[in-house]
Amino acid sequence: xxxxxxxxxxxxxxxxxxxxxxxxxxxxxxxxxxxxxxxxxxxxxxxxxxxxxxxxxxxxxxxxxxxxxxxxxxxxxxxxxxxxxxxxxxxxxxxxxxxxxxxxxxxxxxxxxxxxxxxxxxxxxxxxxxxxxxxxxxxxxxxxxxxxxxxxxxxxxxxxxxxxxxxxxxxxxxxxxxxxxxxxxxxxxxxxxxxxxxxxxxxxxxxxxxxxxxxxxxxxxxxxxxxxxxxxxxxxxxxxxxxxxxxxxxxxxxx
Numbered sequence: 001x002x003x004x005x006x007x008x009x010x011x012x013x014x015x016x017x018x019x020x021x022x023x024x025x026x027x028x029x030x031x032x033x034x035x036x037x038x039x040x041x042x043x044x045x046x047x048x049x050x051x052x053x054x055x056x057x058x059x060x061x062x063x064x065x066x067x068x069x070x071x072x073x074x075x076x077x078x079x080x081x082x083x084x085x086x087x088x089x090x091x092x093x094x095x096x097x098x099x100x101x102x103x104x105x106x107x108x109x110x111x112x113x114x115x116x117x118x119x120x121x122x123x124x125x126x127x128x129x130x131x132x133x134x135x136x137x138x139x140x141x142x143x144x145x146x147x148x149x150x151x152x153x154x155x156x157x158x159x160x161x162x163x164x165x166x167x168x169x170x171x172x173x174x175x176x177x178x179x180x181x182x183x184x185x186x187x188x189x190x191x192x193x194x195x196x197x198x199x200x201x202x203x204x205x206x207x208x209x210x211x212x213x214x215x216x217x218x219x220x221x222x223x224x225x226x227x228x229x230x231x232x233x234x235x236x237x238x239x240x241x242x243x244x245x246x247x248x249x250x251x252x253x254x255x
Contacts (some may be wrong), residue, residue: 020056023098028074034056044243048244086131088136152162152187169213
Protein backbone atom coordinates (compact mmCIF):
# COMPACT_ATOMS: atom_id res chain seq x y z
CA UNK A 1 0.00 0.00 0.00
CA UNK A 2 1.19 3.49 -0.79
CA UNK A 3 -0.37 4.75 2.45
CA UNK A 4 0.21 3.15 5.82
CA UNK A 5 -2.87 2.13 7.84
CA UNK A 6 -4.19 4.59 10.41
CA UNK A 7 -4.79 1.78 12.91
CA UNK A 8 -1.89 -0.41 13.99
CA UNK A 9 -1.87 -3.92 12.56
CA UNK A 10 -1.11 -5.10 16.11
CA UNK A 11 -4.18 -3.43 17.55
CA UNK A 12 -6.58 -6.16 18.75
CA UNK A 13 -9.44 -3.71 18.32
CA UNK A 14 -8.98 -3.27 14.58
CA UNK A 15 -12.54 -3.11 13.22
CA UNK A 16 -14.01 -6.03 11.30
CA UNK A 17 -15.38 -4.89 7.92
CA UNK A 18 -17.85 -7.19 6.17
CA UNK A 19 -17.91 -7.24 2.36
CA UNK A 20 -20.63 -8.92 0.34
CA UNK A 21 -19.67 -11.26 -2.48
CA UNK A 22 -20.83 -12.45 -5.90
CA UNK A 23 -21.25 -15.81 -7.59
CA UNK A 24 -18.90 -17.15 -10.26
CA UNK A 25 -17.91 -20.49 -11.74
CA UNK A 26 -14.37 -21.88 -11.44
CA UNK A 27 -12.81 -22.12 -14.90
CA UNK A 28 -10.92 -25.33 -14.20
CA UNK A 29 -13.59 -27.40 -12.45
CA UNK A 30 -16.88 -25.66 -13.10
CA UNK A 31 -17.44 -25.52 -9.34
CA UNK A 32 -19.64 -22.69 -8.02
CA UNK A 33 -17.75 -20.05 -6.02
CA UNK A 34 -18.41 -16.98 -3.93
CA UNK A 35 -15.82 -14.30 -4.55
CA UNK A 36 -14.75 -10.66 -4.60
CA UNK A 37 -12.01 -8.70 -6.36
CA UNK A 38 -8.87 -8.53 -4.24
CA UNK A 39 -8.73 -4.74 -4.59
CA UNK A 40 -11.59 -4.37 -2.06
CA UNK A 41 -9.86 -6.61 0.46
CA UNK A 42 -6.55 -4.80 0.02
CA UNK A 43 -8.21 -1.39 0.37
CA UNK A 44 -9.80 -2.37 3.69
CA UNK A 45 -6.64 -3.99 5.04
CA UNK A 46 -4.55 -1.04 3.87
CA UNK A 47 -6.83 1.30 5.80
CA UNK A 48 -6.38 -0.66 9.02
CA UNK A 49 -9.51 -2.82 8.95
CA UNK A 50 -9.89 -6.58 8.95
CA UNK A 51 -11.87 -7.68 5.86
CA UNK A 52 -14.46 -10.45 6.17
CA UNK A 53 -16.27 -11.82 3.10
CA UNK A 54 -20.02 -12.40 3.52
CA UNK A 55 -21.38 -15.30 1.42
CA UNK A 56 -24.65 -15.21 -0.45
CA UNK A 57 -27.38 -17.79 0.12
CA UNK A 58 -27.79 -17.16 3.85
CA UNK A 59 -31.23 -16.52 5.31
CA UNK A 60 -32.05 -13.09 6.67
CA UNK A 61 -31.52 -14.00 10.32
CA UNK A 62 -28.00 -15.28 9.59
CA UNK A 63 -27.18 -12.19 7.53
CA UNK A 64 -28.29 -9.91 10.34
CA UNK A 65 -26.27 -11.97 12.84
CA UNK A 66 -23.16 -11.33 10.73
CA UNK A 67 -23.99 -7.64 10.42
CA UNK A 68 -24.35 -7.39 14.19
CA UNK A 69 -20.89 -8.88 14.69
CA UNK A 70 -18.98 -6.80 12.13
CA UNK A 71 -18.09 -3.19 12.86
CA UNK A 72 -18.62 -1.89 9.33
CA UNK A 73 -19.90 -2.95 5.92
CA UNK A 74 -18.99 -2.52 2.26
CA UNK A 75 -21.47 -3.13 -0.54
CA UNK A 76 -19.23 -3.60 -3.61
CA UNK A 77 -19.66 -3.41 -7.37
CA UNK A 78 -21.08 -6.10 -9.63
CA UNK A 79 -23.93 -6.94 -11.97
CA UNK A 80 -27.20 -5.10 -12.46
CA UNK A 81 -30.10 -5.01 -10.03
CA UNK A 82 -33.32 -6.65 -11.19
CA UNK A 83 -35.59 -3.80 -12.41
CA UNK A 84 -38.48 -5.40 -10.51
CA UNK A 85 -36.73 -4.33 -7.30
CA UNK A 86 -37.31 -0.66 -8.13
CA UNK A 87 -40.51 -0.80 -10.18
CA UNK A 88 -38.43 -0.55 -13.37
CA UNK A 89 -38.92 -2.08 -16.79
CA UNK A 90 -37.07 -4.90 -18.57
CA UNK A 91 -34.23 -3.68 -20.81
CA UNK A 92 -32.13 -5.61 -23.30
CA UNK A 93 -28.90 -4.22 -21.85
CA UNK A 94 -29.58 -5.23 -18.26
CA UNK A 95 -27.03 -7.90 -17.39
CA UNK A 96 -25.68 -10.02 -14.56
CA UNK A 97 -28.86 -10.16 -12.47
CA UNK A 98 -28.63 -12.31 -9.35
CA UNK A 99 -31.91 -12.20 -7.43
CA UNK A 100 -30.34 -13.67 -4.30
CA UNK A 101 -27.58 -11.08 -4.28
CA UNK A 102 -30.22 -8.37 -4.65
CA UNK A 103 -32.06 -9.84 -1.64
CA UNK A 104 -28.92 -10.12 0.48
CA UNK A 105 -27.62 -6.62 -0.20
CA UNK A 106 -30.95 -4.81 -0.07
CA UNK A 107 -31.67 -6.36 3.31
CA UNK A 108 -28.19 -5.55 4.62
CA UNK A 109 -28.41 -1.97 3.34
CA UNK A 110 -31.73 -1.38 5.08
CA UNK A 111 -30.50 -2.91 8.32
CA UNK A 112 -27.24 -0.95 8.26
CA UNK A 113 -29.23 2.27 7.86
CA UNK A 114 -31.67 1.34 10.63
CA UNK A 115 -28.99 0.20 13.11
CA UNK A 116 -26.55 2.98 12.19
CA UNK A 117 -23.85 0.52 11.17
CA UNK A 118 -21.07 2.36 9.29
CA UNK A 119 -20.98 1.41 5.62
CA UNK A 120 -19.54 2.34 2.25
CA UNK A 121 -21.55 1.51 -0.90
CA UNK A 122 -19.54 1.29 -4.14
CA UNK A 123 -20.89 1.36 -7.74
CA UNK A 124 -23.56 -1.38 -7.68
CA UNK A 125 -23.63 -0.93 -3.90
CA UNK A 126 -24.38 2.78 -4.35
CA UNK A 127 -27.29 1.74 -6.57
CA UNK A 128 -28.43 -0.97 -4.13
CA UNK A 129 -28.56 1.61 -1.34
CA UNK A 130 -30.82 3.87 -3.38
CA UNK A 131 -33.12 0.99 -4.35
CA UNK A 132 -33.21 -0.36 -0.78
CA UNK A 133 -34.48 2.98 0.49
CA UNK A 134 -37.12 3.45 -2.21
CA UNK A 135 -35.26 5.10 -5.08
CA UNK A 136 -35.29 4.12 -8.76
CA UNK A 137 -32.72 3.54 -11.50
CA UNK A 138 -31.96 4.27 -15.12
CA UNK A 139 -31.82 0.75 -16.57
CA UNK A 140 -29.31 2.05 -19.14
CA UNK A 141 -27.89 5.56 -19.06
CA UNK A 142 -26.82 5.82 -22.70
CA UNK A 143 -30.25 4.93 -24.07
CA UNK A 144 -32.47 6.51 -21.41
CA UNK A 145 -30.93 9.49 -19.60
CA UNK A 146 -31.23 12.76 -21.53
CA UNK A 147 -27.84 14.37 -22.10
CA UNK A 148 -25.90 11.50 -20.56
CA UNK A 149 -22.13 11.48 -21.03
CA UNK A 150 -20.37 8.18 -21.50
CA UNK A 151 -20.11 6.26 -18.22
CA UNK A 152 -19.45 2.66 -19.26
CA UNK A 153 -15.71 2.11 -19.79
CA UNK A 154 -15.86 -1.40 -18.33
CA UNK A 155 -13.38 -3.70 -20.08
CA UNK A 156 -11.47 -0.82 -21.67
CA UNK A 157 -8.08 0.42 -20.55
CA UNK A 158 -7.07 0.31 -16.89
CA UNK A 159 -9.40 0.43 -13.90
CA UNK A 160 -7.32 3.39 -12.73
CA UNK A 161 -8.26 5.44 -15.82
CA UNK A 162 -10.40 8.44 -14.85
CA UNK A 163 -12.39 9.69 -17.83
CA UNK A 164 -14.50 12.37 -16.11
CA UNK A 165 -14.77 14.51 -13.01
CA UNK A 166 -17.42 14.74 -10.32
CA UNK A 167 -18.45 17.85 -8.45
CA UNK A 168 -18.58 17.37 -4.69
CA UNK A 169 -21.15 19.25 -2.65
CA UNK A 170 -19.52 21.80 -0.37
CA UNK A 171 -20.11 20.85 3.24
CA UNK A 172 -20.78 17.19 2.50
CA UNK A 173 -19.04 14.38 4.34
CA UNK A 174 -17.64 13.16 1.03
CA UNK A 175 -16.09 16.54 0.20
CA UNK A 176 -14.54 16.66 3.67
CA UNK A 177 -13.05 13.17 3.31
CA UNK A 178 -11.61 13.84 -0.14
CA UNK A 179 -10.65 17.39 0.90
CA UNK A 180 -11.85 18.79 -2.40
CA UNK A 181 -14.90 20.03 -4.25
CA UNK A 182 -13.98 18.22 -7.46
CA UNK A 183 -12.24 14.94 -8.23
CA UNK A 184 -11.59 12.71 -11.22
CA UNK A 185 -13.08 9.22 -11.14
CA UNK A 186 -13.02 5.92 -12.98
CA UNK A 187 -16.33 5.03 -14.63
CA UNK A 188 -17.34 1.38 -15.07
CA UNK A 189 -21.14 1.42 -15.03
CA UNK A 190 -24.00 1.64 -17.52
CA UNK A 191 -26.77 2.21 -14.98
CA UNK A 192 -27.33 5.03 -12.51
CA UNK A 193 -29.61 6.63 -9.95
CA UNK A 194 -32.80 8.09 -11.39
CA UNK A 195 -35.16 9.08 -8.53
CA UNK A 196 -33.27 9.62 -5.29
CA UNK A 197 -34.46 7.78 -2.19
CA UNK A 198 -35.92 10.19 0.42
CA UNK A 199 -33.32 9.39 3.11
CA UNK A 200 -30.36 10.11 0.85
CA UNK A 201 -28.62 13.43 0.24
CA UNK A 202 -26.64 14.07 -2.93
CA UNK A 203 -22.93 14.64 -2.29
CA UNK A 204 -21.47 14.31 -5.80
CA UNK A 205 -22.64 14.72 -9.40
CA UNK A 206 -21.15 14.00 -12.83
CA UNK A 207 -20.99 16.71 -15.52
CA UNK A 208 -24.31 15.45 -16.96
CA UNK A 209 -26.03 15.72 -13.57
CA UNK A 210 -25.98 12.01 -12.73
CA UNK A 211 -25.81 11.43 -8.98
CA UNK A 212 -22.35 9.96 -8.28
CA UNK A 213 -22.26 10.30 -4.50
CA UNK A 214 -24.81 10.07 -1.69
CA UNK A 215 -24.83 10.09 2.09
CA UNK A 216 -27.26 9.96 5.00
CA UNK A 217 -27.08 12.95 7.29
CA UNK A 218 -26.89 12.08 10.98
CA UNK A 219 -25.72 8.52 10.33
CA UNK A 220 -22.26 7.60 11.78
CA UNK A 221 -21.02 6.76 8.28
CA UNK A 222 -23.34 6.10 5.34
CA UNK A 223 -21.63 6.96 2.04
CA UNK A 224 -22.27 5.76 -1.49
CA UNK A 225 -20.10 6.45 -4.54
CA UNK A 226 -20.75 5.46 -8.15
CA UNK A 227 -17.07 5.06 -9.02
CA UNK A 228 -14.53 2.46 -7.83
CA UNK A 229 -12.23 3.99 -5.18
CA UNK A 230 -10.77 0.56 -4.34
CA UNK A 231 -8.94 0.69 -7.69
CA UNK A 232 -7.57 4.17 -6.99
CA UNK A 233 -6.13 3.89 -3.47
CA UNK A 234 -2.56 3.46 -4.76
CA UNK A 235 -2.74 6.42 -7.14
CA UNK A 236 -4.81 8.89 -5.14
CA UNK A 237 -4.38 9.35 -1.35
CA UNK A 238 -7.88 10.87 -1.15
CA UNK A 239 -9.43 7.58 -2.26
CA UNK A 240 -7.39 5.74 0.38
CA UNK A 241 -8.79 8.24 2.90
CA UNK A 242 -12.31 7.11 2.00
CA UNK A 243 -11.54 3.62 3.32
CA UNK A 244 -9.63 5.02 6.29
CA UNK A 245 -12.70 7.10 7.18
CA UNK A 246 -14.94 4.03 7.05
CA UNK A 247 -12.52 2.04 9.23
CA UNK A 248 -12.21 4.88 11.73
CA UNK A 249 -15.99 5.31 11.93
CA UNK A 250 -16.35 1.55 12.41
CA UNK A 251 -13.76 1.57 15.21
CA UNK A 252 -15.37 4.49 17.00
CA UNK A 253 -19.03 3.48 16.84
CA UNK A 254 -20.54 2.07 20.03
CA UNK A 255 -23.57 -0.24 19.76
